Amino acid sequence: MAAATHQTTQTGQDEVTDLSKQYDTPMGLAHSTMQTLKDRIKLHYDLASDYYLNLWGEHIHHGYWATDEAKAKDTKEVAQVNLIRLLLEVSKVSEGARVLDTGCGIGGTSRFLASELGCTVTGITISTKQVEMATRLTKTEAAKQIQGDDKTVTPDADGFIALGKGKVRFIELDAEKMGEYFASDAGTFDAVWISEALSHFPNKALFFQNAFKVLKQGGKLVLADWFKGEGLDQTQFDNDIKPIEDGMLLPPLCTQPDYVKFATDAGLKVFHEPKDISKDVSKTWDISWSLVQNPSLWAFAFSQGRDGIAFLQAFRAMRRGYSNGSFRYAVMSFQK
Helix, strand or coil: CCCCCCCEECCCCCCEEHHHHHCCCCCCCCCCCHHHHHHHHHHHHHHHHHHHHHHHCCCCCCCCCCCHHHHHHCCHHHHHHHHHHHHHHHHCCCCCCEEEEECCCCCHHHHHHHHHHCCEEEEEECCHHHHHHHHHHHHHHHHCCCCCCCCCCCCCCCCCEEECCEEEEEEECCHHHHHHHCHHHCCCEEEEEEECCHHHCCCHHHHHHHHHHHEEEEEEEEEEEEEECCCCCHHHHHHHHHHHHHHCCCCCCCCHHHHHHHHHHCCCEEEEEEEECHHHHCHHHHHHHHHCCCHHHHHHHHHCCHHHHHHHHHHHHHHHHHHHCCEEEEEEEEEC
């Protein structure tokens, strides 16, 4: 393989590098079945989560740069925590809450809620690897709190690890089965938290129904996600949205009003209307596109087959979609 240089061409936000041209692949292919898509998502996160940790750190979600000053000086790590703080602001989740972190990744948000707010957090993910990584990272963080030479961290009888003022555990679980899995805990969670995971779910209406089941009366559903813009024509969809759905392993993307309807149909009330923050998170993909200009990363993606390359190529589509306004990002919250 020839060494790749970092020359680029730029059209709006559709930057092409020598690496991306070298690994060009057809985009916009359809998924076969929803179960096949789930299997591909699980495999993707099992294989790629170590790379996610190296690229993005412990928080596998967008950063939030709310002001010009923040855009100029805040690191992605600071911006990622600021997104969590924004979700707390729009949901008013309180200290000490019992939280179900759905699609928890490698546990960054779960650990933040436990250590900073004293929450009792159960994180669920479809990925075996992510459960292992989240537990390991949590034990490493918890060990720093232990006085003396023995830094052994032992979970309690329910699998929770004490962290700061709270505690956290991680479970491998298909989120579409959470209503059944937590049937004995129905009506006991103060909050269901889901950040950039619901877009992966084939049956989104089922998720809102399950969230209603597990929440206690007055409990909150806290949500951040990716959306397609409203009223797109076929050309906009084909150029900007289909490559994102393909590369990011997504079933058809929804609009923001779609989520509101799913929630209200499930019996939830709007607590905070969708807040579109697209212009304040899009910098995430400028940073990400720069970070992935690494020949070894593209070689790894190539070794994983077409899905690996399509994933990296989708970074360009994300930047283009944000620039064109066809791809959106919003936070919102609902209450039982």
